[in-house]
Amino acid sequence: MLTVTDLELSFAGVKALDKVSLMVPGGSLYAVIGPNGAGKTSLFNCISGAYRPQAGRIQFSGRDLVGRRPHHIAALGVARMFQHPALFQQLTVQENLLLGRHHRYRTGWWQDALWTRGARAEEVAHREKVEEIIDFLDLERVRKTPVMILPYGILKRVELGRALCAEPRLLLLDEPAAGLNQEETEALARYMLDVKEQMGITQVLIEHELRFVLELADRVAVLDFGRKIADGLPRTVARDPSVAEAYLGGAA
Amino acid sequence: MPTRKLVTRYEDDLALFPDRYHKLGLVAGVIVLGIFPFVAGSYGLTVSHSGLIAVVGAIGMMILTGFAGQVSLGHAAFLALGAYTVAILGGTFGWPFWLALPVGGLVAAGIGLMVGPFALRLEGLYLAIVTVGLLFLVDHLLRNGLDIAYGKDYLTVPMHTWFAVDDPSGLGTFRDDGALSGAQKLYFFFLALAGGAAWVSKNIQRSRTGRAMMAVRDRDLAAEVLGVDAARTKFVAFGISSFFAGIAGGMYAFAHPVITLEPFGLTMSVGYIAMVVLGGAGTTFGAVWGALAFVLLLPLCELAGEALPFPDTFSSENRAVLLFYPALCLFLVFEPLGILGIWLRIKRYFMAWPFRY
Numbered sequence: 195m196l197t198v199t200d201l202e203l204s205f206a207g208v209k210a211l212d213k214v215s216l217m218v219p220g221g222s223l224y225a226v227i228g229p230n231g232a233g234k235t236s237l238f239n240c241i242s243g244a245y246r247p248q249a250g251r252i253q254f255s256g257r258d259l260v261g262r263r264p265h266h267i268a269a270l271g272v273a274r275m276f277q278h279p280a281l282f283q284q285l286t287v288q289e290n291l292l293l294g295r296h297h298r299y300r301t302g303w304w305q306d307a308l309w310t311r312g313a314r315a316e317e318v319a320h321r322e323k324v325e326e327i328i329d330f331l332d333l334e335r336v337r338k339t340p341v342m343i344l345p346y347g348i349l350k351r352v353e354l355g356r357a358l359c360a361e362p363r364l365l366l367l368d369e370p371a372a373g374l375n376q377e378e379t380e381a382l383a384r385y386m387l388d389v390k391e392q393m394g395i396t397q398v399l400i401e402h403e404l405r406f407v408l409e410l411a412d413r414v415a416v417l418d419f420g421r422k423i424a425d426g427l428p429r430t431v432a433r434d435p436s437v438a439e440a441y442l443g444g445a446a
Numbered sequence: 447m448p449t450r451k452l453v454t455r456y457e458d459d460l461a462l463f464p465d466r467y468h469k470l471g472l473v474a475g476v477i478v479l480g481i482f483p484f485v486a487g488s489y490g491l492t493v494s495h496s497g498l499i500a501v502v503g504a505i506g507m508m509i510l511t512g513f514a515g516q517v518s519l520g521h522a523a524f525l526a527l528g529a530y531t532v533a534i535l536g537g538t539f540g541w542p543f544w545l546a547l548p549v550g551g552l553v554a555a556g557i558g559l560m561v562g563p564f565a566l567r568l569e570g571l572y573l574a575i576v577t578v579g580l581l582f583l584v585d586h587l588l589r590n591g592l593d594i595a596y597g598k599d600y601l602t603v604p605m606h607t608w609f610a611v612d613d614p615s616g617l618g619t620f621r622d623d624g625a626l627s628g629a630q631k632l633y634f635f636f637l638a639l640a641g642g643a644a645w646v647s648k649n650i651q652r653s654r655t656g657r658a659m660m661a662v663r664d665r666d667l668a669a670e671v672l673g674v675d676a677a678r679t680k681f682v683a684f685g686i687s688s689f690f691a692g693i694a695g696g697m698y699a700f701a702h703p704v705i706t707l708e709p710f711g712l713t714m715s716v717g718y719i720a721m722v723v724l725g726g727a728g729t730t731f732g733a734v735w736g737a738l739a740f741v742l743l744l745p746l747c748e749l750a751g752e753a754l755p756f757p758d759t760f761s762s763e764n765r766a767v768l769l770f771y772p773a774l775c776l777f778l779v780f781e782p783l784g785i786l787g788i789w790l791r792i793k794r795y796f797m798a799w800p801f802r803y
Contacts, residue, residue, distance in 0.1 A: 242671050268673030280668035282661050284728060292654075293661050297673030299654045303682045306653035307646045313653055318456045360673065 195220035195396050196241070196364055201250035203236055203420075210236040211247065212420040218364075218398055218413075223390050225399045225411035225428075229441055232417040234400045235277060238366050241398075242274050243267040254364060269297040273362035277369045277400075279349040281341045287352050288337050291324045294359030324359055331355045331385065347378040354385060358393070365389065367399045371406055379403070383410055408432055416440065460652055462645075479637060483630040491629040493745060495701045498636035499694050500721060500737035505643045506690030507718040508725075508733035513656055514683035515663025516565050519715045520577030523584035524554040524688040526710035528695025530588055533601040533705055540604075543700065550699075551692035557584070558688025562681040581715060589707055600706045603699045636697055640734075643690055647730040650686070659683050660728070724774060726786020735785045744770055 196218040203211040211233045218224045226234050239245040241252055243264035252259040259267055273294070281290050298320065305313040328334055331351050336344060341352065350370060357365055367386070371379045383406065389395050401407045407414060408428040416424040416431060418440035424431050431437055453459050463469050483491060503525060510516050531550035535541040541549075557580075564576045592599055626634075650656040658679045661669035666676050699705050717740065725736020744766055751765025760768075781787045794803075 244667060244671065263675075264667075264670035265673045265675045268671060274671050276668065276671075280665050282664040282668070284664060285657065285660055289657055289660075293657050293669070293672055293674070296654060296658060296661075301654070303650075303655040303686075306655040307649055307686070309645075309649040309653070313649075314457070314460070317460055317653060321456045321459070356672070 195222075195255065196398070197251075197253045198237070198241075199251045199253070201237070201240060201247050201252065203233075203240060203245060203247040209420045211240070211250075213250070214417065214420070214422050216415055216422070216425075218396060220396055221390070221394055222412040223386065223397045223399060223410055225401060225407045225414045226417060227401060227404070227407055227414060228417035231419075232440075233420040234417055235368055236420075237417070238274065238368055238398075238400065241267075241366060242272060265297065268360065271361075271363035272366065273357035273360040273364070274366040275350075275353050275357045275368060275370055277372065279346070279353045281349060281353055281356070283342045284340060286338050286340055287333055287344070287355075288321075288324065288328075290341055290352055290356050291327060291359045292320060294356040295320045295323060295361075297360070323361075327355045327359050330358070330388070346373055347375070350374060350378070350382070351385075354382075358389065358395075362395060365395050365397045367397060367401075369400050369402065371401060371403050379406065386410060404432070462648055483633045488629060491633055492701075493741065494633055495629070495636060495697075497738050497741040498633070498640045499697045499701065500718075500741045501640040501734050502643045502690055502697060503694035503718055504721040504725070504733040504737035504740075505647045505730065506687045506694065507722050508727075508730065509647060509650065509659070509690070510683050510687035511719065512722055512727045512729070512732065513650065513663065514659035514680060514687075516680060516683060517570055517574045517719075518561075518577040518687075519574050519712065519719070520561065520580040520584075521687075521691055521718045522710045522712070522714035523577075523581040524558055524691030525695035525698060525714065526584055526588060526707060527554040527557055528692030529699040529705055529710070530592075530601065530695075531692070532696035532699045533603045536604045536699075537602055547693060547696040547700075550696035551689045554692025554695065555685045555689035558684045558691075559681060561688075562684045565680045565684060566677050577715075578712065581712060585707055585710070600704050602704050603702060632700060635700075639693065639697060643693070644730055644734055646686075647733065651730055655679075655682065720771075720774060723778065724784050726784035726789075729786055731789065732784060732786045735789075739785060743773075747773070 196216070198214060198216040201211050201214045202209070214233070214237065216224075216226075226237065228234055236245060240247045241259060243259065243262055243266070247260060250260070254270060254272060257270060259270075259272075262270075282293065285293070299316055301310070301313045301316050328337060331354065333348075333352065333355060336348060336352075341349065344352070350373075354367075354370065370382055370386075374382060386397065386399075387410070390397060399407070399411065411428050413426065414424075414428050414431045415422055416434070416437050423436050423440060424434045453464070458464060463472050482494065486494065503521065506524070507518075507521050510518055528550040531553045532543075532546045535546040535549060536543060561577065561580060565573055568576060589599060592601065650659075658669070658674045659682075661672070661674050662676050662679050669679075670676050695710075721736040721740045722733060723736070724739055725732030725734070747769040748762050748766040751760075751762055751769055754765070754769075756765050756768070778784065783790070
């Protein structure tokens with residue numbers, strides 16, 4: 195589904211990613227873990243087109259992603275949830291979710307400006323789809339609330355919803371559980387399993403909370419200083435001595 | 447008694463006048479606006495012309511700055527382009543007003559699109575400086591171009607042959623059959639244009655195009671990752687905004703028998719930004735009410751300035767400015783959302799009535 199081959203990215207001498215290769219099978223929940231500064235978010239930025247890697251290939255369903263602009267990659271079916279909720283502060287939850295469907299609209303700006311029959315029909319059709327996601331994530335109560343005044347836990351859910359509204363085939367989740375309490379984390383895990391089982395969306399997850407990763411993920415890759423140091427089933431990776439060294443330091 | 451209508455279809459959620467109260471408001475507004483030109487004197491009509499011009503210009507400003515978040519100080523340049531295009535097409539080539547006006551808008555939109563590439567690289571204050579440069583450039587080109595082409599720095603606008611004087615032979619002219627004066631005809635024509643501009647702006651606001659603009663305003667990287675083409679969105683915003691500015695400039699030309707470049711300066715650009723902020727940034731409501739408040743309050747401040755003990759050397763405009771802008775600052779300190787904030791509070795009061803909240 196997603197194949198990353200020998201990806202290299204550096205910022206003025208700092209190697210953020212050093213020959214990283216990954217193979218994410220379709221329909222799986224793939225986790226990428228590693229200490230701070232290991233290059234996890236840089237990897238996501240390369241996949242979604244925000245950064246352009248110096249070398250290496252990223253292939254998604256047989257298409258090369260390197261060199262494409264972010265909105266083009268989104269249109270190919272890659273959606274992303276940011277580490278810090280990157281919602282549009284002044285818009286309502288419903289408008290944020292509708293923005294998730296932006297690239298699926300077929301009407302142009304002049305049709306919108308003149309509010310033609312086509313533009314109207316499209317707004318209603320996408321609204322119906324958004325309502326399905328609102329229902330899925332239990333967001334009915336905050337549908338018309340501006341995002342600005344919502345608590346953090348709900349923001350995370352809205353952002354997951356915005357990514358799901360795009361009906362992606364690949365979903366990138368950057369620390370979705372960061373800053374959530376126990377109940378919210380459990381609810382999130384439930385949603386992620388539903389996304390996998392009911393919607394069949396492939397997910398790549400960055401996470402620090404090891405228990406969350408080990409119980410949810412089908413496969414785990416470990417990054418440290420831009421290099422991949424381990425890759426495999428959660429159980430084997432957890433017992434890998436080099437992983438413990440990366441997290442706890444050589445002396446431990 | 448339920449104060450809100452129960453929404454049962456998604457179409458109803460998108461309607462501009464969703465319930466009885468909005469529809470009543472629309473009917474009342476149409477009646478008041480329809481009666482106004484027959485009650486108001488010639489001074490009232492002149493002020494209303496300026497108000498409607500400002501509404502169209504402020505809607506253009508709102509789409510660019512309020513929706514898409516691009517700060518531009520070059521708005522007056524687009525108004526100047528619209529005004530001069532209309533004046534030249536009408537005065538020199540004898541085009542009918544209904545044809546010259548949209549062409550004026552398109553010329554302004556064309557120049558507006560040329561600023562687009564700068565907006566892709568620059569943000570905030572940097573973009574504002576570029577647009578100031580554009581303002582001076584357009585001013586310079588128009589000033590010298592007119593000097594070369596006509597040997598004068600003003601243009602006469604054949605507004606009188608279109609609106610005020612009986613000219614049944616002209617294509618698309620309003621016949622002066624005695625029922626309506628030229629100023630009244632101009633009022634209704636402007637009212638239709640302002641209504642149309644507000645309608646288009648509202649349509650953008652409630653559809654995909656407007657959401658994309660607001661997404662670029664709030665977080666452009668996140669917008670791109672979601673599939674919004676930020677570059678294209680900024681281009682569209684600049685195009686639509688300068689089109690409306692061009693139309694407003696054309697309207698300005700209609701309302702004045704002679705136009706010069708003097709009014710189309712930095713003061714006018716700042717004035718449009720003030721209207722947008724005064725009304726409440728990010729909404730069509732704010733553009734309309736900000737423009738009307740701005741245009742109506744300045745003459746009031748002029749009147750008040752006459753009465754207050756300023757030094758005699760101060761002109762009435764100086765006095766008005768000295769009163770108006772500090773008042774504007776104070777107003778925004780207490781009501782950061784502008785007129786929109788007041789309206790939202792009134793609306794909330796009636797929605798919650800008889801409870802306090």
